[in-house]
Amino acid sequence: xxxxxxxxxxxxxxxxxxxxxxxxxxxxxxxxxxxxxxxxxxxxxxxxxxxxxxxxxxxxxxxxxxxxxxxxxxxxxxxxxxxxxxxxxxxxxxxxxxxxxxxxxxxxxxxxxxxxxxxxxxxxxxxxxxxxxxxxxxxxxxxxxxxxxxxxxxxxxxxxxxxxxxxxxxxxxxxxxxxxxxxxxxxxxxxxxxxxxxxxxxxxxxxxxxxxxxxxxxxxxxxxxxxxxxxxxxxxxxxxxxxxxxxxxxxxxxxxxxxxxxxxxxxxxxxxxxxxxxxxxxxxxxxxxxxxxxxxxxxxxxxxxxxxxxxxxxxxxxxxxxx
Numbered sequence: 001x002x003x004x005x006x007x008x009x010x011x012x013x014x015x016x017x018x019x020x021x022x023x024x025x026x027x028x029x030x031x032x033x034x035x036x037x038x039x040x041x042x043x044x045x046x047x048x049x050x051x052x053x054x055x056x057x058x059x060x061x062x063x064x065x066x067x068x069x070x071x072x073x074x075x076x077x078x079x080x081x082x083x084x085x086x087x088x089x090x091x092x093x094x095x096x097x098x099x100x101x102x103x104x105x106x107x108x109x110x111x112x113x114x115x116x117x118x119x120x121x122x123x124x125x126x127x128x129x130x131x132x133x134x135x136x137x138x139x140x141x142x143x144x145x146x147x148x149x150x151x152x153x154x155x156x157x158x159x160x161x162x163x164x165x166x167x168x169x170x171x172x173x174x175x176x177x178x179x180x181x182x183x184x185x186x187x188x189x190x191x192x193x194x195x196x197x198x199x200x201x202x203x204x205x206x207x208x209x210x211x212x213x214x215x216x217x218x219x220x221x222x223x224x225x226x227x228x229x230x231x232x233x234x235x236x237x238x239x240x241x242x243x244x245x246x247x248x249x250x251x252x253x254x255x256x257x258x259x260x261x262x263x264x265x266x267x268x269x270x271x272x273x274x275x276x277x278x279x280x281x282x283x284x285x286x287x288x289x290x291x292x293x294x295x296x297x298x299x300x301x302x303x304x305x306x307x308x309x310x311x312x313x314x315x316x317x318x319x320x321x322x323x
Contacts, residue, residue, distance in 0.1 A: 001046030002297050006202025007277050009174035011123070011153055013077050015272065015297045017049035018042050018290070019206060019283035024064050025056040027228040030285060032064060039068035041287055043076060045294060051177075051206070051281045053081035053127060054108055054115075058091045062115035070117045078116055079175075079204075081157065082108035083127035100130035102141040109150055121145075125155035125177055135163050139170035146171070155204075161195040173201050177281075180205035181214065182270050182309070183247050183318045197275065205271055207322075208280035209293075210235070214267040216248045235320035243319040250312045254305060261299055266309075268296035273306060 002015040023035045039050070052065045062080060069076055082105050085096035092099075092108075112121060124145070126138055145151040153174035156164060167173055176196050180187045180203070187193045187203070196203050209215055211230055220241045224231040234240060251263035259266070264282075271280050284290045301309075 001048075001294065003048075004202075004276065004279050006153075006175045006204070006279065007196065008200030009153055009172065009202065011077065011174050011202070013049035013279055014047050015279060016047065016268070016294050017051060017204065017279050017281035018047050019281040020050055020052045020061055020065050021056045022283045023285055024060045027225060035064060035285065036068040038285060038287065038290075039065070042290060043069070043072050045290065047290075047294070048076045049079070049279060049281070050076060051079045051204070052116075053125075054112055055081070055084050055092045055094065055127065058093070059111075059115060062112055066116035066118070073118065077122045078118065079123035079125060079155065079177075080112050080116065080121060081125040081127035081155075082112075083125075083130060083157075094128070098128050098130035098132070100126055100133045100138045102133075102137060105138065105141045106145070109145055113150065120149060121151045123153045123155050123175060124151045125157045125175070126159070127157050129156075129159055129163060135159075135167045136170050139167040139173075143171035159192075161191040164192065164195050164199070164201065168199050168201070173199070175202040175204050177204040177206055179207045179322060180271065180278075181208050181210050182251070182267050182313065183210050183214065183244065184322055193275070196277075202277045202279065203275065205278065205280045208271050208282050209264055209267055210247075213241075213244065214248060214251060214263055215289075216252060216263040220245075233320070233323065235318075235322060237320065240320035243317075246316045247313070247318065250309065250316070254309060258305060259299055259301075261295070262292055264292055265296040265299055266301070268293060269299040269301050270306070270309060272296065273301045 003012045004015045052061045084092040085099040142154045155175040157177040220238045230236040251266040255261035255266045282293045
């Protein structure tokens, strides 16, 4: 698979990464051994960039990824995250709010090293900004962990442009992870992409397929299980799905008429075409979907394609907030 470099950091990864969260967290339960075999197949297909976090589970997703990829040590890049408060049971949860105090960052780093079965964390993201802790303190703590050999690269997630600049001044930021897709363009509008380009920071879009919507597999008749995060998502009401079908219709038409590709492949190829330092991390749990997503790497959208998509999207109003 094509390799891409995340900004000026020198960190090279496969052009298509793999989000691992749903392999053990978020909705329908999965079989552990099946997911381990799936992760092995992903590596065999050229994927070298895997995304997890302590909060996914909590803990179980890191354990799964660590066990599955232990035999590929040195061949793959595993990104994980810190940044949430603990509950009464000692588990991190977004519901408990952020916690990026230096002592918490160090605690997470030590625990993640054990769960991932590695000597050094390849990429350590702040999962969400913490308004109670200056970003300089966060970056400074990760800088110390890098100096100690426990972390290789520092990342941020969902940070604004000013925060990115302040962090980067203390410890160079390798990657910024935020939601970005053809139907969620905020990083273009809020100067985050521009800041990444200026500072030489790679960009890692999560939910690049709009939580599955851009695959074309979801219709107004789709019923989501209560455990599925989309069950209460404003973009997945029946009204929103009907209104937003125009986006899928556009991707489907471009794919069928010009490339013999699926809507998902066009959506991912569109992201790859935006900047050479963008590496999407779609989540998948089936080989057919993995192969479909990876196929986007070999799909080159022409300037005419991109202009056509841009013009069509400018006339479509996406209904519903992303959360």
